[in-house]
Structures are given as C-alpha cells and as structure tokens.
Amino acid sequence: MDERAALSVVGDAVSAAGDDCAVIDGLVATTDMLHETTDFPDGTTRYTAGWRAVGASLSDVAAMGAEATAALAIYASPSFEAAEIEAFLDGCLDVCAAVDCEYVGGDLDGHDEFTVSTTAIGRTDAPVYRSGATPGDAICVTGTLGRSGAAIRRFEAGEAERANELFRFEPRIAAGRALAPHASSMMDSSDGLARSLHQLSEASDCGMSVAYADVPVDDAVEAVATNPADIRELAIHFGEDFELVCTVPEESLAAAVETSPVALTPIGTVTDDGVRMDGEALSDRGFTHRSSAAGR
Amino acid sequence: MDERAALSVVGDAVSAAGDDCAVIDGLVATTDMLHETTDFPDGTTRYTAGWRAVGASLSDVAAMGAEATAALAIYASPSFEAAEIEAFLDGCLDVCAAVDCEYVGGDLDGHDEFTVSTTAIGRTDAPVYRSGATPGDAICVTGTLGRSGAAIRRFEAGEAERANELFRFEPRIAAGRALAPHASSMMDSSDGLARSLHQLSEASDCGMSVAYADVPVDDAVEAVATNPADIRELAIHFGEDFELVCTVPEESLAAAVETSPVALTPIGTVTDDGVRMDGEALSDRGFTHRSSAAGR
Known part of the structure; x- marks a missing residue:
C-alpha cells in the first residue's frame, strides 16, 4: 500500500x-x-x-x-x-x-x-487545528513559497553555498503564536501549498478557492525557473517550504496581518467545497514522502 | 571516531x-x-x-x-x-x-x-539523575537481568514465540516513580549492568562494589546458557534488559524495597572509587550501539 x-x-x-x-x-x-x-x-x-x-x-x-x-x-x-x-x-x-x-x-x-x-x-493552551476553517474565512500564507524548490535547482547546478542558504529557513514559531488567536485553522506548507489546501479542506470539510496571482512566490524561484509553468510548479506543488497556511475569519484579517511578525498574504477564500485555483480544480499533488500521522 | x-x-x-x-x-x-x-x-x-x-x-x-x-x-x-x-x-x-x-x-x-x-x-518535579550516588549508598536493581540475552538465544534457535515473549518487557515507570523519593541516582540497564555501574560511577564520581551472587539473574538465562561464564555474560554484560539500576542511602533502603512494585534487589555498595565485582575490576563492556546523549 x-x-x-x-x-x-x-x-x-x-x-x-x-x-x-x-x-x-x-x-x-x-x-x-x-x-x-x-x-x-x-x-x-x-x-x-x-x-x-x-x-x-x-x-x-x-x-x-x-x-x-x-x-x-x-x-x-x-x-x-x-x-x-x-x-x-x-x-x-x-x-x-x-x-x-x-x-x-x-x-x-x-x-x-x-x-x-x-x-x-x-x-499551548489553545492549539489551532486543521479542522476549523469555515466558508467565508480568508486563506493566508506567511512569507514566500518556492525557496526549497529553488534550493534543489541550485544543488543540481552545483551552487552549494546559495543552495544551503535557501535550504535553511526560520520556523514560523513567532508567527504561529501571533496568528493563533485569529486563525480558524492552520498547518504548515511542508507538503506544498496545493496539498496543504487539500488537507485543510478535508479536515475542515469545506472548499478552498485561491488566486495564483496572489501567491507570494519567492524571488529565488524566478532566478532558477525555466518558464512560468516551472515557477508555478516550484511555488505551488514542490513544497518543503515550511511556511504557515491558515484561515482567518474576515473580521480578524486586518488584525492578523497587523500582528504577524512576517508578511501574511491573503490568497483566497474558504468555500463550501472543492479546491480551486483561479476557478479551476487544483491537483492534490505535492511532496508526499514526508507525510506522517502526528507530525505530517 | x-x-x-x-x-x-x-x-x-x-x-x-x-x-x-x-x-x-x-x-x-x-x-x-x-x-x-x-x-x-x-x-x-x-x-x-x-x-x-x-x-x-x-x-x-x-x-x-x-x-x-x-x-x-x-x-x-x-x-x-x-x-x-x-x-x-x-x-x-x-x-x-x-x-x-x-x-x-x-x-x-x-x-x-x-x-x-x-x-x-x-x-516530574524531582528528576533523579545519574550523578547523585554517595559512598555508603546501597546499589539496587529492579526485576531480573538477562531476559534479552536469553531472547536472542531463542531467536537464534528459531524459537520465535518464546523469544518474542522474552523480548517484550514492562518499562519500570511505576518502580521509577516509587523509587524516586528514595534514590540518590538512577539509570536504566539498557547497556548492561556492567556499563550502567561504570556510567553511574563516572557521573557520580565515586566507585561501585557489587557481589555477583546477589545479582538477580532471570531463570530464562539458565535455560539457554551453556555454562556459568555464559550465564554471567548474558546477565552482566549483554544488556538491553531495561531494568532500573539505582543507588539508595542505607537509611532509605528498607522503605525503597517496601515501596517498589517490583522486586528491588540490593547487589552492593557505593564506594570511593573503582567499579568492582567480588573485589575484582569489572570490565566496562556491554551493549554500546544504542548509547546516546540525552537518551542513552
């Protein structure tokens, strides 16, 4: 299996x-x-x-x-x-x-x-689970996506120093603490944004609708990618970026953005069902081999 | 290295x-x-x-x-x-x-x-470390030693059912809780009794003197061992038994034996220096590949 x-x-x-x-x-x-x-x-x-x-x-x-x-x-x-x-x-x-x-x-x-x-x-006395998203909530991500994908390309190119730099990341502990009072659901993006949205959707029994243009793609991705489809692949599906993906009720969004110690970018809205990007079904495909039970 | x-x-x-x-x-x-x-x-x-x-x-x-x-x-x-x-x-x-x-x-x-x-x-609010043994304290072990060594022999003989049974053990949580108020130092016997005594000795900067005749050898060892030296090897050096080895001030010994939910057997006395069994230097030899830093 x-x-x-x-x-x-x-x-x-x-x-x-x-x-x-x-x-x-x-x-x-x-x-x-x-x-x-x-x-x-x-x-x-x-x-x-x-x-x-x-x-x-x-x-x-x-x-x-x-x-x-x-x-x-x-x-x-x-x-x-x-x-x-x-x-x-x-x-x-x-x-x-x-x-x-x-x-x-x-x-x-x-x-x-x-x-x-x-x-x-x-x-924590008030853990944030994957299961609390409600239709109408804003979907947000911390920082930028695609750094680990860009790192892999740099490793492949033998540019080890830059690759190692991109491969290290600051775990979003401070952001998680700041967002916890506001977020209705939260997880990390280790399996990629696409898989994270599917997992939040499944755990919360709701849909996710996001706009690709709003996804904060790291500058490092453009520097290594060969074309726009490649950029999208590294930013959306590759994963291993360890940013936070969370949902925030609309009325708390301004406070959440204000309080977050790193950039918090709204990329879409929680819906009733389906996981879509720019109106089209988003493939549930990403970095899976690190998935886990308690710790995925 | x-x-x-x-x-x-x-x-x-x-x-x-x-x-x-x-x-x-x-x-x-x-x-x-x-x-x-x-x-x-x-x-x-x-x-x-x-x-x-x-x-x-x-x-x-x-x-x-x-x-x-x-x-x-x-x-x-x-x-x-x-x-x-x-x-x-x-x-x-x-x-x-x-x-x-x-x-x-x-x-x-x-x-x-x-x-x-x-x-x-x-x-725990009062952890027991390896470092508190004082000359004069009694050295004790819980349960019996040699089960895992006996299990290996059963595995080698193809007697898997009995071997598996011997290979499972009840972690001494209840005994550890009961002994904590009395013990001056404690560790588990996963690296073997000999290595445990050396490690307690090193951490507490003192010596250990034990009598082989007092060591509680599991009946399962005699059933598989080929001669007295073999019994001694399995009981003292083989390790992987996960019993507790602790030191207890003489005045607390009776209370410790009384309170322990499993047999607690005094096998010797903390001394000023040297690790000895029956008066002879005890070799610092045992099961080492599972040693660790926090978790050895």
Whole structure:
C-alpha cells in the first residue's frame, strides 16, 4: 500500500494522530525522519541538515500555534566524524536559538545511510487545528513559497553555498503564536501549498478557492525557473517550504496581518467545497514522502 | 571516531545532554532509534518491535523517576503492509497502556531498512539523575537481568514465540516513580549492568562494589546458557534488559524495597572509587550501539 493509505491505518488506530502535532494536556509533540537519499541533496552541509531537520519539526509546532519548548535529534550515520557532528549540532542549536527553543540533545546511531530523526515539543493552551476553517474565512500564507524548490535547482547546478542558504529557513514559531488567536485553522506548507489546501479542506470539510496571482512566490524561484509553468510548479506543488497556511475569519484579517511578525498574504477564500485555483480544480499533488500521522 | 568518543562531542556542545532523558522545566524527553539489522533479530514480530522500541524510550523516562505522558514512533520501512503496521501500532499502544502513557502516533517513512525511531515524554518535579550516588549508598536493581540475552538465544534457535515473549518487557515507570523519593541516582540497564555501574560511577564520581551472587539473574538465562561464564555474560554484560539500576542511602533502603512494585534487589555498595565485582575490576563492556546523549 502507498504511504497515504498506510497513514489511514495509523489514523484508525491512534486517536491522537492526524494534525501537524499530537496534542496532550497543553503539550504538542511531533517527530520526523529525513534521509540523505530523499531529503539531503548532494552538497547539503551537516550544518544545514541539522538546521533543516530540527526546523521541520519546529515548523509543526508553529503550525499548532504553540511556543517551542524543546527539540531533540538522532544523528544516524555510517561513520562519526567530529567535525561533521559538531556542524550538525551547530545547525540544531542555531535553528532552536532562532525561535527561542532549547535544543536538548538526542542520540547517535550507526546506520548505513545518513538519517536524521527529530522531535519537537511545544506548549499551548489553545492549539489551532486543521479542522476549523469555515466558508467565508480568508486563506493566508506567511512569507514566500518556492525557496526549497529553488534550493534543489541550485544543488543540481552545483551552487552549494546559495543552495544551503535557501535550504535553511526560520520556523514560523513567532508567527504561529501571533496568528493563533485569529486563525480558524492552520498547518504548515511542508507538503506544498496545493496539498496543504487539500488537507485543510478535508479536515475542515469545506472548499478552498485561491488566486495564483496572489501567491507570494519567492524571488529565488524566478532566478532558477525555466518558464512560468516551472515557477508555478516550484511555488505551488514542490513544497518543503515550511511556511504557515491558515484561515482567518474576515473580521480578524486586518488584525492578523497587523500582528504577524512576517508578511501574511491573503490568497483566497474558504468555500463550501472543492479546491480551486483561479476557478479551476487544483491537483492534490505535492511532496508526499514526508507525510506522517502526528507530525505530517 | 567510535560512538563513545562521538558522544563526548555531543556532550561538549549540548549542555542538557548526558542522562537517560533531557530535562526541561518539569518535562523529561528522550529519543532512540532501532534498526532491523542490529536490534530486531530474525523472527521479531512487528508487534514486539513496536512494544520494544517504544518501551526502550519509556524506560529512559522511568530512569528519571518521571511519569510517562506521551510516546511517539516513526515506522520506516521499504514497504507498507497494513497488517504489519497494525501489529506494530498494537505493540506501541499496548506497551503505553501498560504504564498509563498515551501513544499519540508519529510518522511513516520510506526507508531501505526497517527502522524505528521513538520518543517518550514524561513529567516530574524531582528528576533523579545519574550523578547523585554517595559512598555508603546501597546499589539496587529492579526485576531480573538477562531476559534479552536469553531472547536472542531463542531467536537464534528459531524459537520465535518464546523469544518474542522474552523480548517484550514492562518499562519500570511505576518502580521509577516509587523509587524516586528514595534514590540518590538512577539509570536504566539498557547497556548492561556492567556499563550502567561504570556510567553511574563516572557521573557520580565515586566507585561501585557489587557481589555477583546477589545479582538477580532471570531463570530464562539458565535455560539457554551453556555454562556459568555464559550465564554471567548474558546477565552482566549483554544488556538491553531495561531494568532500573539505582543507588539508595542505607537509611532509605528498607522503605525503597517496601515501596517498589517490583522486586528491588540490593547487589552492593557505593564506594570511593573503582567499579568492582567480588573485589575484582569489572570490565566496562556491554551493549554500546544504542548509547546516546540525552537518551542513552
């Protein structure tokens, strides 16, 4: 069975599964695994790997509107080189420092492929789920989309320094905290904007209608893309950008935009059904291999 | 560099690392990774794998004297079979139910080798560290030692049912909670009794003197061992048993034995220096590949 079908098995067995984080008594928790062959292109530094892996889990904490309490990482590798481990830890520590979270260590493990498993723990008394969107709400995204897609192209071109820079990102903890009182639903864009809209739609039992012209595409995308269709692919479907996608009741929109510490861009409106971009059905296609049960 | 040296790199970089769990504001957290080739012998069921992997992290929570709040697991595999995932989840759910912890899901991940990454989170206002042992304290262990070594032998003999049964264990959460008010130091025996004594000795800057005749060896060991030296190897060095090893001031020993919900056996005394069994230096040798920084 494919991963999406397998996830429904998990959803059936584990009642707490099914959002960016599991929620337990005011705590939120999430865990992710990244691999060299699928997640770290040739040229990814150990510093970027640590930053990005821990950042991915922190992004899930952000998506619940929670503050980040602690993060852990397992560094699994065929060999242990002091310089590599130190660079990796620096990345873990720096991304945590960027969002006022404590990096508390983890585990080392001998493994045939460089693999990183991360966990982040947060706190909130009022988690924001994927399930609260209501027709009429504005659909918004933080920051810009397409950076990770652009990073992949830079890696492919051998431009490792710029690629690594694009591959690191600031988890939207502060934005998530600021938006939580306003947002009716929220998740991160790790599977791509298209998939995120479908997932919010499914969880909230409503539709999503967005305008491509309003989607904030990162400048880095235009610099690497070959044509407009390519730009659209990287911005809408590629994913792995770790921005927040949220819905906000119309009357709270101005306050949400005002309070967000990063640009918050309205891109459309929650509808009764269907996920559409510019009036046409938007394909539910994106970055799926990192999907998960509690932590997708 | 080997794993032990690599761990010291982590210890230098991450101040919270270095005990069974990291401690953050009344929370404790730990993460572990287990692999098919090194941790799950041929014949290990997915149910046992789920139980054991989550149990290993819960054992680290127990070692801090904390209650277990939540556990997560990542199931990474070359393919996803519904029956296997369900069995795995049943194991995760059942081991959590056994210690009153909530299993909250986790992640699925495509990977070339069956690999499980687990996280457990607990709470305590008074964590017990490895560093509090004082000369004169009694050294105690919960339950019996050698079950996992006996399980491996049963797996090797193709006796999978009995092997799986021996490979599952009840994490000592209840015992850890009961012992916490009495214990001066505590850890789990996952690296084997010998290594645990060395680690307590190092963390507490003192010595350990134990008597082999007092070590509670599981009956399952005698049933598979070939001679007395083999019994000793499985009970003292093999490890992976997930019992608690703790030190208790002499005046609290009777209360600790009385309050523990499982057998608590005194096996020796904390000394000024050196780790000795029956007066002879005890080799610092055991199950090392699962060692970690916060979660070892």
